[in-house]
Amino acid sequence: MLLTKFDPWKSKLCTCPDKLTFNPYTGCDHKCLYCYASSYIPKFYECRPKKGLISRLEKQSGKLRGELISISNSSDPYPRLDRKFGLTRKCLEILSNRECKLQIVTKSDLVTRDIDILKTVPSMVSFSVTTDNDSISKKLEPSAPISSKRLEAIGTLAKNDIPTTVRIDPIIPFLNDNAENLIESLARLGVLHITSSTYKVKPDNWRRLSVAFPEIAKQLEPLYFKRGERVGRYRYLPKQIRFDLMKRMKELTENNGMTFGTCREGLSQLNSATCDGSWLLNT
DSSP: OOEEESOTTOOTTOOOOSOEEEOSEESOSSOOTTOSGGGTSTTTTSOEEOTTHHHHHHHHGGGOSSOEEEEOSSSOSSOTTHHHHOHHHHHHHHHHHTTOEEEEEESOGGGGGGHHHHTTSSEEEEEEOOOSOHHHHHHHSTTSOOHHHHHHHHHHHHHTTOOEEEEEEEEOTTTTOOOHHHHHHHHHHTOOEEEEEEOOBOHHHHHHHHHHOHHHHHHHHHHHHTSOEEETTEEEOOHHHHHHHHHHHHHHHHHTTOEEEESSSSOGGGOSSOTTOGGGGGO
């Protein structure tokens, strides 16, 4: 099935509302070091369209009646491949004809190409921006558009009245945990909501991070592997450190006039709005 219920693992830490999820592509070519999906999707960085994507979506979407569809949660709907194939745009056309509510989750400025479709139905874009430093973003997310490109796209979406939220996720101590300037910039651009979360360690993303940022990894190692806790298949920072980081993000966000939510932290008491920002679809 292309359209499935979000959060198939039924995580107790997930506070998202009911919605469907849809990934036009299998895998992702952004090659982010911290990626979690690379641990359970084979050949993850070899991004490829789903087989029979358009015909299958046309068939499966026949039963839809205005549901909330989150695109995408295990990949990016705008990999570099999509500049050539334009498959995500074709999928949006199909779903908009079913009057679905559309939540786009992306790191790519290519989303601005499809503003005309997003204007036809209740829609929002959730941009992932981990830092406002292009040098760090290029190293942390090697094949994704650099941060300044994403910020420019966010401004374009806001000017076109597409509700926009930002995921500052993951927060990695000693690397991108000073987000004051970024949050101020996002508020000026017209972002309405921020979701944040701390870096969760899996063996493969830890190896990548350790190679790219060896000094940072050296500082992180005792926090995760000695003082941290195991939650499911992840290693988390100690809860007090996570709380302090998220509380600081909440304060910065709300001081700049935006709402805040955490993601899979077990800290929903810090949320001032639904974590994923999907409430903006009603505005």
